[in-house]
Amino acid sequence: MKKAIASVLLCALMAALAFSVPARAQGTPARTDYQATRHYYDSLIAGPNPNLAALTLLMTMMPKGGDLHHHYSGAIYVETFLDWIKQRAYCIYRADNTELKANKFRIETKPGDLGTAARALCLDIDQVRDPSRNDFYRELLSRWSDKDFKDHFQQQVAPDQHFFDTFGYFGSFSDDDYNQGLRLLKARAIAENVQYIETMLRSAPASDNPALARAVNELRPDASPARIEAALGPLHEFLTRDDATAKGVAAYLDSIDAAAAGIDDGEFKMRFQAYVVRSEQPAKVFAGLYSAFAAVNARRRVVAVNIVGPEDGIVSMRDYSLHMRMFAFLKQKYPAVRLSLHAGELTLGMVPPEGLQSHIREAVEVAGAERIGHGVDIVYERDALGLLRTMRERGVAVEINLTSNAFILGVKNEAHPVLVYRQQGVPFVISTDDAGVSRNNLSGEYMLYVSRYKPSYDALKETVFNSIRYSFLSDAEKAAELKGLAQRFAVFEARARALANGAPAKPK
Template sequence: MKNNIKAVALAAAVFCAMPYAQAANANEEATKRHLAALLAPGKDPKLAELTMFFTLMPKGGDLHHHYSGAIYAEQYLEWVDKEGFCVNKNSYTIEKAKPAGVCVSGQDVMNDNTLLANLLQRWSDKDFYNHSAIQSPPDRQFFDTFAYFGPVSSTNTADGLQRLKQRAIQENLSYIETIFEIAPIAQDLDFDKKATSGGVTEADFAALSAKLDQDQAFQGWIGAYLQNVKTAGAGIDDANFTLRYQPFALRFLSPSQVYSQIVSSFKLASSSPQIVGVNIVGQESVNVSMRDYALHMQMFKYLKSNYPQVKLALHAGELALGMVPPEGLTFHIKEAIDVAGASRIGHGMDIAHESNPLAIMKKMRDQKIAVEVNLSSNDFILGIKDQAHPVTLFRKYGVPYVLSTDDAGVSRNNLSGEYVLYAARYQPDYAEVKKLSYDSIRYSFLADVDKQRLLKSLDGKFAKFEADIAGAAASGKR
């Protein structure tokens, strides 16, 4: 024990005698060696130490983050009681009426281990592979979870954002760009009929936009959305954490409903500095999503021409061979970039099947269009992992990418866990994972002043992290 104390004291004395830059470089090299030892070729990755390493490591941002999917089921159960609802213990749905004999409180669910375990199998991916015989296929299991907690997912948003903030700080995450709430929506049956029969033109887009401008209920919803962002997000940003928002459209709705949501998303992003981009979500492989994909990209193109300052982070290519006919895998990423004008791509999983993938990846590299990589959900929903995952292509061909969580509450994961998966599967060196952290700020949609602030903060956080790792490594060798 005394020898260890002396060794650490000696190391500290030597450190103090070094010029600052030299000491910082020494700490970075020591951290690099430490991670390499955890990922030594030919040996099983040291997962416990990797978990600790990446939990401690500063992580810039989580850029593909669904608010409702990030909240854990246990928190939703609290809101069930707060809103005066109950849980049907037969169907595990949230009920507003409280049918006698089958309706229990959220606290009752929490106090009944069997009931809670059964609920978590439906409200999340937990224990799926232990009980998959009684569940839907993985993709349906994942997307079906949102209907269970949907009745309370848009309530208590201030509480939800604060919980997400505290969880982020706990794992040394500085920034979240959350896909927050569904964008305001309206329907126009004439537009839908024309879109599904003969197609629509830019003149039709313009006419529906003008109609929406005169829709007082629609405009009121936009105002309420802005107020919710302002109220729910009050007090979130501070020296340790920053949060920004993306409204979204649901791609499996009717054409006019999708268009109205994209319109309101652009208006929202133009009206608040807290709303930094727009998105489109929903299972990409279902019939309407596939049928209307090209139409949706034309909608984005038209509105992007009217709102050129608004940035797009579009879910594109979240598909695998066999989910849809082969031709359905050939164009989604390309059209998201070339037609819609996306600045980031969510998932990008079908890149190897796209027509001329090398040209697409070159364009993404040259134009710095980053991919939001979601390892856990790609594995669960699509069954794609390890060397089959296209992150191997992005690495090889220089396409920028970042690691993100997707739906941490549904997947029961966090961003540190995604870094652990990445390191264990692909054996990156320390420079690569450090760059991933910085890139998650560089490719964010933050205003430049905020981006520079967070990058500077990362410098200090990494200096401390590397000093801690170097000190622990030196102590461990004594």
Template sequence: MQKSLSSLMIALAFASATAPQAHAASNEDVVKRHFASLVAGPTPKTSELQMFLTMMPKGGDLHHHYSGAIYAEQYLEWVDKQGFCVNKTDFRINTAAGAKSASCVSGKDLVADNAAYRALLQKWSTADFYNHSSGKQLPPDQTFFDTFGYFNDVASTNGSEGLQTLKKRAIAENLSYIETIYEIAPITPDGDFDKLAAEGFDNARLNAALEALVPKLEASQAFQQGIQNYLAHLQKASAGVDDEQFTMRYQPFVLRFLPPSMVFSQMLASFKLAKTSPQIVGVNIVGQESLNVSMRDYSLHMQMFKFLKAKYPDVKMALHAGELALGVVPPEGLKFHIQEAVNVAGANRIGHGIDIAHESNALAIMKTMRERRIPVEVNLTSNEFILGVKGPAHPLDLYRKYGVPFVISTDDAGVTRHNLSNEYVLFATRYKTDYAEVKKLSYDSIRYSFLADADKKRLLQQLDSRFSKFEADIARALLPAK
């Protein structure tokens, strides 16, 4: 018996040594353990996380402003291409012919003046805000939103070059999809509607006024020409952007602080654009939410979206909502924005969603968002800079606790001078997470995109292959050579 047992043990040992390693750690297991080691302890290994997350495949960036994604350096190149100049006193672009002088210089000359160049970066972006102070420094939210006024004159002049730059930068950090908020929707004002709005609307009166305004706009040559011009501009700028490595889709945007007729004309144009072009996958409303007009007309805007959503039920909406914090507006201003974006307008995604803890029915709203699978677009860098909200004060963990889906996105990476990989680093270093969740976020950024189903399936299959290669490369680098 003892001899038989010994022989069996020897045979099992031999079989174990010579058989395929069925239980060897998979590449994914190796990467999971490695990632856990990077985030373990009181001080995450930030530099190695940066390398890891830059290498890691990232599906999409779903909250992305085209004009805010271009860096100031490229805008200065466009100043020269257009023959404009930049005033060295206030750093405004002068578009007048023959305006160049000792005080209004080319972009190239401005860059050559180190002091002026540094001062321009502080106006055209958030550069140096926290490591430099002066008596002229504005509050962070005003600093952020003011940047767009400086480079606006060249923001739309070189769309093809701009999109190609963003594509190249995205591929360099292993990002395969951008859904960019691209170009303001056409504006067609109507004074009669604005007079009615000033008198105030109940829902029935508003719907009647909108029913009358729609055919009026549709009959307007300016309105129709605006739509055609937008499509032509987009088609020209986006030519050659999509390929096997990279895909981009577009959202026209509405400015929320304009008069009501302008806002609605932009909304209607946006819905029509989304129905006309497969490249345009959704509509959005943008602009500083805390401004007086933005706050005053917020509920009116949500009712306008509700009206148009009923007419265009297939058009997706990703609405900026709840980009507010305590003290930015009176407390009652924090009570309803996300709720109305979800339950009145019918938003498919929520941009920012920072004030959720202050909303009157926060638990009910999050339950609805969980059940309807309405994700929050989380923008950690801009939330911190604009609102001063970060770490445990950010509602990210609140959304996670109540099962609300979310995606990691950049917002305006050119203005705040970062990239999507850095947003993942902030998430990994500030919030308790693991590799499985980070990997899921990459997939979710495709799942919750507004892409057509065939495109979504294609990018998800590519993501499978890209993660397989990434995990094999990481495992090979970590495991001892055989």
């Protein structure tokens, strides 16, 4: 409880410092700029029909702090992937052919090894982009992302299945040059006034010990905590002493450092979350979690642990409580490791009602998550008010992904629980999830937030500052980024004042 109170007091102090910096640094004119910006913003969201074009301009200009729920491969646009494929002289199959092992829209990384018939089926990127093949090109964009999915009726899979299927096309290719991709994402972030990203770049390595794994894989969904700990203990002990595991963690950290080379500077920073996939065998999930915890514990660029994959999958639902117990086991061993967990990315109809009642609670109360990714099914949780109170008191922030939630879950507008979190005082941040797949950006997410839910300007600003306050940066880094964000807002509000007056602001 003392820790929770201290955390709340620290957040309050940082909030006061963050919002006081512009006024102290700039004096009365900064306050005037703030008032003019607030008035202009209020005018744009007033009435039943917000001024969407003007809001889009304002949200693009506005500092947005950090993007805390971000998947690297899902953040790259298809057009960029095609540029990279051309650089590497790969090709893409234009049709299915079982005999030739060709799958339409799949990348072939060794076109020189193909026979004549198979090579004829595999298009170079210049051929893909040839105007005569516009139909194929448009279909490829739609297959590799959510483009056009909502714009017309067609024979199509369910939206959530379509979303997760996209990673099968570019997932294995997206890791060819992480540094190139991160530099692109940095440039895009800077262009829309984003100063920090926490991304999920690659999964943590998982070692294997078949003899010890058997007891973990045989755990039943209703196994007691004592039974789970008894099965996890020997495997954990093995992993802590295994040279191959230690080398795997070291190589993982080195690969992150190599990917991030040259990314951090005075204008922008990036940190990483290690993650595991829910759908694996329990022993593999645990081994991956151990490596992820060890990576964060090394205190380099990896700052948190996460778990990913469709939450409504057969294995995900069956093993959810077991996964949370795994987090709890490792959290006891490594209490300083930070957790941001995908939880509650579900809604009524996806799973039986019983499956909506405990995921967020277990992530918070069992696993010890400090942030929750999505958190959409909060309104179906058992004792939801008690859980909301716990999240508010502990300062557990929710990562809100409006475009993703609308597409995958069909939850949007008044049905989205962001207003419940706001009304109950639970902190939240606005984030992108997979901007390349969703074909959106953080500015677009903020535009959806302000046009749909019309927060006051002060509440909007608070949400932006939350994206740094609830990041997993060190305290010193966080203080520096908050100061920088306050300075960015001083500049923004001066420009917004000029915009409101109908005169373009002079660049500074």
